[in-house]
Amino acid sequence: MSMIFSWRRRRAGRGRAGKDEFPDMELSIPTHFRCPISLDLMKDPVTMCTGITYDRGSIEKWINAGNNTCPVTNQVLRSFDQIPNHAIRKMIQDWCVENKSYGIERIPTPRIPITPCDVSEICSRIEAAAQRQDAKKCLDLLKKMKNLAKESERNKRCIVQNGAGCALAACFELFASFSIEEYTDFLKEILSALTWTFPLGDKGKSKLGSAISLRCIALFLKGDDLSSRKHAVLVLKELISEDQDFVNSLMEIEGIVEALFQIVKVPICPTATKASLVVLYRMTLSENSEMITLKFVDMGLIPCILEILVDGDKSICEKALGILDSISSRDQGREGMYENALTMPLLIKKILRVSDMATRFVVSILWKLCMGENENAVVEAMQLGAFEKLLVVLQVGCGERTKSKVTELLKLMNLYKDELDCFASSARFKFLKRPN
Missing domain, CATH: 3.30.40.10 (Zinc/RING finger domain, C3HC4 (zinc finger))
Structure with missing residues (x-):
C-alpha cells in the first residue's frame, strides 16, 4: 500500500496571458x-x-x-x-x-539530539567558569545551551531534566555577589534562561532563593527594562511555587510589593500579569497576611483587581478572585471591597461564568462579605440576582465546603427575601394612576 499525493504542475505559457495548467500528477510515497x-x-x-x-x-x-x-x-x-x-x-x-x-523539498539532515552527558558537561563547564569569574566563557556556554534548547522540545526537556537550572542558579548567585552593576547584562541573560529551567532541585532553590539572588531579581523587577521585569516576575512565580518559605524573604525586600503591583496596574503582557498575581496571592497567605492586606488596600490593589475582572480571561480571573478571596478574610480587605461599587456586580456576574474554581472563590468571597453582619451587602447581592444564581450552583453541584457556604448564604438571604419582594411589588404599583 502506498500514500498518494497530488501536485498541480504549472509552467509559463508562451504567447498567452497567464499560465497553462497541466492535469494533476499523482506521486506515490514509498511505504518504507x-x-x-x-x-x-x-x-x-x-x-x-x-x-x-x-x-x-x-x-x-x-x-x-x-x-x-x-x-x-x-x-x-x-x-x-x-x-x-x-x-x-x-x-x-x-x-x-x-x-x-x-514541489517536494529535500528534508534537511537532522541534528543529533543532545544527551544527558552533554548537558552535564556544559553545566560543569559553566560552574567552573563561574568560579573563575569568567563571565564571557559562561555567556558563550549559556548561548550554546539556549541554541540547543531551540532545536527541539526533546533537547529542551533533556536540558531541564539534567541539572541546567541548578547550575544557572548557582552562577546567578555567584555573579550577583561579585557585582550586580558590573555583570548586569550577563545576569539578565541568566535570568531569561532560568524562566524555562525549573524545577531547580533543592540546591538550585537555595541558590536562587538566597538573599543575594532575591535582591538582584527584585532590582530587575523594579527597573525600566520590560523584558527583564517580565523574566524577573516569571522566575519569582516559579520559585515561590516550589517553596512558600521564599515569600517571607521576598516580602522583606523594600519596594517589591509596589513593583509587583505596578506590573498588574500597567501590564507588560498577560504572562507577566498572571505571574505577578500568583506572587501577590502567595503573599496574602504568608505569616504577615494582615500587614500585607492593609498594604494592598492602601496602594489601591482592590480597584485594580476589580478592573481586571471586567474582561480578564479564565486564568487571570481565577488568580484575581483568589487574591480577593484571601484579602476578604481580613477586616481591612472587606472594608475596601464594601467601598467599591463594582465589587458586588462583578462577583455576581462571575458566578458560573468563568470556571468551577472561579465560582468557588466567588462563593467564598460573598460568604465573607455577607456573613459579616453587613445588611447592605446582603441586600445588594440579592438585588443583583445572587439568590437565584446560588440556587443554580447547588443544582449543578459543587464541593462540600462550597455547598455549605451556599446553603448558609441562601438561609441568610431568605430572611430578606419577603421584605425585598414586598418592596419590589410596591415599587411596581407606585406609578400606576388611580381610577377616577
Whole structure:
C-alpha cells in the first residue's frame, strides 16, 4: 500500500496571458519512507530495539504518553534508545531531490539530539567558569545551551531534566555577589534562561532563593527594562511555587510589593500579569497576611483587581478572585471591597461564568462579605440576582465546603427575601394612576 499525493504542475505559457495548467500528477510515497505511526514522510528516521523504524518525533510522543511497547510489533521495548537510521534518511533525501519537480523539498539532515552527558558537561563547564569569574566563557556556554534548547522540545526537556537550572542558579548567585552593576547584562541573560529551567532541585532553590539572588531579581523587577521585569516576575512565580518559605524573604525586600503591583496596574503582557498575581496571592497567605492586606488596600490593589475582572480571561480571573478571596478574610480587605461599587456586580456576574474554581472563590468571597453582619451587602447581592444564581450552583453541584457556604448564604438571604419582594411589588404599583 502506498500514500498518494497530488501536485498541480504549472509552467509559463508562451504567447498567452497567464499560465497553462497541466492535469494533476499523482506521486506515490514509498511505504518504507513513511512513519508507521503518523503515516507521514519521515524527516528524522530512527530505529528502535525491535528493528522497526519510526520518525523520531512520532515515537517520542508515543513513549512520552506512557507507552512501553513497539507500536508495530507490540513487543515490550527493552530499551528506549533511538538509533538514527542514516541509510533510510539518505534514501528519503535522494527521493525528494529526484521528485523536486513535483514541489517536494529535500528534508534537511537532522541534528543529533543532545544527551544527558552533554548537558552535564556544559553545566560543569559553566560552574567552573563561574568560579573563575569568567563571565564571557559562561555567556558563550549559556548561548550554546539556549541554541540547543531551540532545536527541539526533546533537547529542551533533556536540558531541564539534567541539572541546567541548578547550575544557572548557582552562577546567578555567584555573579550577583561579585557585582550586580558590573555583570548586569550577563545576569539578565541568566535570568531569561532560568524562566524555562525549573524545577531547580533543592540546591538550585537555595541558590536562587538566597538573599543575594532575591535582591538582584527584585532590582530587575523594579527597573525600566520590560523584558527583564517580565523574566524577573516569571522566575519569582516559579520559585515561590516550589517553596512558600521564599515569600517571607521576598516580602522583606523594600519596594517589591509596589513593583509587583505596578506590573498588574500597567501590564507588560498577560504572562507577566498572571505571574505577578500568583506572587501577590502567595503573599496574602504568608505569616504577615494582615500587614500585607492593609498594604494592598492602601496602594489601591482592590480597584485594580476589580478592573481586571471586567474582561480578564479564565486564568487571570481565577488568580484575581483568589487574591480577593484571601484579602476578604481580613477586616481591612472587606472594608475596601464594601467601598467599591463594582465589587458586588462583578462577583455576581462571575458566578458560573468563568470556571468551577472561579465560582468557588466567588462563593467564598460573598460568604465573607455577607456573613459579616453587613445588611447592605446582603441586600445588594440579592438585588443583583445572587439568590437565584446560588440556587443554580447547588443544582449543578459543587464541593462540600462550597455547598455549605451556599446553603448558609441562601438561609441568610431568605430572611430578606419577603421584605425585598414586598418592596419590589410596591415599587411596581407606585406609578400606576388611580381610577377616577
